[in-house]
Amino acid sequence: MNDPKSGLNAVAEAAKQAPGKGLPPVHLWHPEHCGEIDIVIRADSVWMHEGSPIGRKELVRLFSTVLRKDPDGYHLVTPVEKLKIQVEDLPFRAVAMARESDDLVFTTDVGDEVTASEADPIVVETDPTTGEPAPRIHVRRDLWARIARPVFYELVEMAEEVDGRLVVKSNGQTFSLGTVT
Incomplete structure (x- = not known):
């Protein structure tokens, strides 16, 4: 996870590219599926990473801007990565x-x-x-x-x-x- 171009770091960096309140164009990004990441959005809307709540609202907001639903489920998407996450109800x-x-x-x-x-x-x-x-x-x-x-x-x-x-x-x-x- 220390590589700034992979995993959570890549997702956070891609999300920061959204100018102002705009959203990154995740619908235009088609990277290869890179696997799953241990992020779960619980039914009560708490975002969890590796079993612990993500406490920083700013980080959750960043991740939410690169969230996409594909036919095979929910993913955090960057221009170079696509990481599947779990969503218990709605994101x-x-x-x-x-x-x-x-x-x-x-x-x-x-x-x-x-x-x-x-x-x-x-x-x-x-x-x-x-x-x-x-x-x-x-x-x-x-x-x-x-x-x-x-x-x-x-x-x-x-x-x-x-x-x-x-x-x-x-x-x-x-x-x-x-x-x-």
Whole structure:
């Protein structure tokens, strides 16, 4: 891991190339698969490396900018390396939401902001066994954020009932949160 062009060092260096709040063009990078790295994003959104939490938020943010989902799973991608990681649920969590005019703007645990829209929809699936809702919002490419329970409660509070469903509107789109019981 001491080689500055391999492993975590390469991922961190590639992520730093993102100017300002922009994101590196990971969708344009097609390096060979280099193996797996012992990074797990737990269902509670804690990023783990070799069994220990990554405590530096800045490092997690850097890694999140080079995260990509491919057909075979999640990877941290640089121009020269592609390292597979494990994601227990979804890679991000929407931990805050604000209404800005007619838009719902979500903030993720890694600092991304996303406005619910046709391109970035809110999707609520229901567990067939427990009946629990599993809300999520699209963040970018094939990466999604699980909407945290308190944020989902906020959505439910502002929802309107339409034809037996609770719905919210954002960016000219209507999103169903589920049926009224």
